Amino acid sequence: MPHFKSVQGTRDILPKDAMAWRMIERAVSETCERYGYQRIETPLFEETGVFARGVGEGTDIVEKEMYTFKDRSETSLTLQPEGTAGTIRAYIEHGMHTLPQPVKFYYLRTPIFRYERPQKGRYREHHQFGCEALGESDPALDAEMIALLWDIYQRLGARDIVIQLNSIGDRTCRPAYIQALVDYYTPLQDDLCDDCKVRLLKNPLRLLDCKEPRDQPKIAAAPKIADRLCEPCAAHFTAVRELLDAMGLPYTINPLLVRGLDYYTRTVFELAPEQSGRRQSAIGGGGRYDGLVELLGGKPTPGIGFGSGMERAIDLLEQQGVAIPPTPTPQVYIAPLGATARAVASVLAQHLRATDLRVQLGFGERSVKAHMRTANASGARFVALIGADELANDTMTIRDMAASPDAAEDQKQVNVPRSEATIWLKSRLG
RNA sequence: GUGGUCGUAGCUCAAUGGCAGAGCACUAGAUUGUGGCUCUAGUGGUUGCGGGUUCGAGCCCCGUCGAUCACCCCA
Known part of the structure; x- marks a missing residue:
């Protein structure tokens, strides 16, 4: 390959x-x-x-x-x-x-x-x-x-x-100035660095740009364009x-x-x-x-x-350490479990995106744990979990990923009707 | 175009001329459907590429490609 x-x-x-x-x-x-x-x-x-x-x-x-x-x-x-x-x-x-x-x-x-x-x-x-x-x-x-x-x-x-x-x-x-520069440098030619010898013939203005230490005094004494x-x-x-x-x-x-x-x-x-x-x-x-x-x-x-x-x-x-704005992270990560939930999740994601929310859809047949890990890494604020229970009663389980690790479980997540998804999320995302 | 230094896993780096490794990352597990901390396992390599020397080369030699630093010049 x-x-x-x-x-x-x-x-x-x-x-x-x-x-x-x-x-x-x-x-x-x-x-x-x-x-x-x-x-x-x-x-x-x-x-x-x-x-x-x-x-x-x-x-x-x-x-x-x-x-x-x-x-x-x-x-x-x-x-x-x-x-x-x-x-x-x-x-x-x-x-x-x-x-x-x-x-x-x-x-x-x-x-x-x-x-x-x-x-x-x-x-x-x-x-x-x-x-x-x-x-x-x-x-x-x-x-x-x-x-x-x-x-x-x-x-x-x-x-x-x-x-x-x-x-x-x-x-x-400028032509007159360049001529003055050439007239000034020509007698000094033998003492110039190799680059400057070329510059003198090809692009005299560049003589002023030379960084070779031994040519600096010559530059300092050279005619200045501002005077001409x-x-x-x-x-x-x-x-x-x-x-x-x-x-x-x-x-x-x-x-x-x-x-x-x-x-x-x-x-x-x-x-x-x-x-x-x-x-x-x-x-x-x-x-x-x-x-x-x-x-x-x-x-x-x-x-x-x-x-x-x-x-x-x-x-x-x-x-200089100038602060760069952070990359936008998802506001919601949707974690579906099973084929039926995945279909529901795709539709829900589109609904939410249509209301300007940043939504990341969880793909594939993955465990809840895997979804949570992915959601955490994505920086999403909320995870909306849709499994068998949620499908049965048209809800989703929303977990607040920003809640303190020490908070009680019932403080971290709540069951919300899917029909209220937009209102619930918008009111909390400000 | 010229000169110096350097190329090992996605990243940062190990490995007297003698079995290619670690950390991070990624994936999966640690009793039912729950992230961060921790632990375990797994995936991942033609050692940039091509020659040469050698019983044997990531390591030595030559070439080449690339990176980097400086020159030249430019943003």
């Missing part, structure tokens, strides 16, 4: 984790709706070009991390490696530029696929929630979105998390900061914050636990992408968005 395993970097989300997921889903959807964002769900896969062009040909994601395949008509498709590009494609395809702008979306529990070497907090399939807002460049939108992300995690009860903020300029000022922004970008960045200050949102400017997707312009931000030396603990990140809609074939349209990893969010909440 072959035995199958979930494939590398994927995992099952089991019932024991369901409530944690649901808690996050609720916090996200309710908070987003409060901010006027509406839910969107786009297909799991797109034509490869959507991501290749959107995310950027030179990025690691496109170069070596996409799940790309040809379908039976030889069309190149890709499982979404991030949440933004598909949403932009939908915005363009459905002519949403005709709606009042900005158009504000959120997505939830969206599977994201990246072919990477798995490790803690990093999977080949993971899930994100996120927001996108298109058609508006007002810095108030940037501030609102950062506040929204912050709000979600506050609502979830996460502690000690920080927002890092930076501006990486736009098509006007063009006038409009500088004004935009200032406005975002002033709004965040006015809203009282804690954030820190990180002049070294750059992001790995090519489409970002101006505002970029990340959310991470306060004392996380490790980079893969970032739980959310995003930024403005004013050129992206045009890049994907739409009219020039500003936009901004973020994505946040749900597995990482759950890890964080677990690590």
Whole structure:
């Protein structure tokens, strides 16, 4: 017999984790709706070009991390490696530029696929929630979105998390900054770590990200993008900061914050636990992408968005001991004895469920003891026992599983007419 | 893609190169139809997979798959 395993970097989300997921889903959807964002769900896969062009040909994601395949008509498709590009494609395809702008979306529990070497907090399939807002460049939108992300995690009860903020300029000022960076680093080339030698040629912004100790002094002395922004970008960045200050949102400017997707312009931000030396603990990140809609074939349209990893969010909440709502338990467990009772029990279960009670039906030919054990393990509050005696007089014996072990037997259970089952249970379950 | 550590029952783990085990969980019993505590029994394994060395491999060697940690990068 072959035995199958979930494939590398994927995992099952089991019932024991369901409530944690649901808690996050609720916090996200309710908070987003409060901010006027509406839910969107786009297909799991797109034509490869959507991501290749959107995310950027030179990025690691496109170069070596996409799940790309040809379908039976030889069309190149890709499982979404991030949440933004598909949403932009939908915005363009459905002519949403005709709606009042900005158009504000959120997505939830969206599977994201990246072919990477798995490790803690990093999977080949993971899930994100996120927001996108298109058609508006007002810095108030940037501030609102950062506040929204912050709000979600506050609502979830996460502690000690920080927002890092930076501006990486736009098509006007960034090329000049990158050139300045290259000019600064080129004379130092021979003294750089091997990774940085590659970065200098391939993705100079990433030089700022290096963690090699010997390169830190070079980074500290390197030109900073904040000093090189063009006038409009500088004004935009200032406005975002002033709004965040006015809203009282804690954030820190990180002049070294750059992001790995090519489409970002101006505002970029990340959310991470306060004392996380490790980079893969970032739980959310995003930024403005004013050129992206045009890049994907739409009219020039500003936009901004973020994505946040749900597995990482759950890890964080677990690590911080945030209380997860308990899994709902049955309110009634019905224990039938014998074939006739089982038929009666099935019908009774349906009646009770129709009145919104959570009912667990006991299956099979089992002893009373076995039923009681199963009921106890299920966490059911009451057991409704139906055997020969109860069948004979149309009753059921109801046992209160929450009664003290020391209580007298007649305090623990009572015989109730089956016709009064709903009323009896409802009055006691509040 | 690179490097370190590790793969034994559903879970957590034992077992000098010499008969594969325990606890938990699960199932069933402990005088009539009653849970939790206790006791007893039972189910459950091709020791991740494939080769090799050896009289004999869970243990040693090689490969492979996977997990984990770090790098790279990202959520």
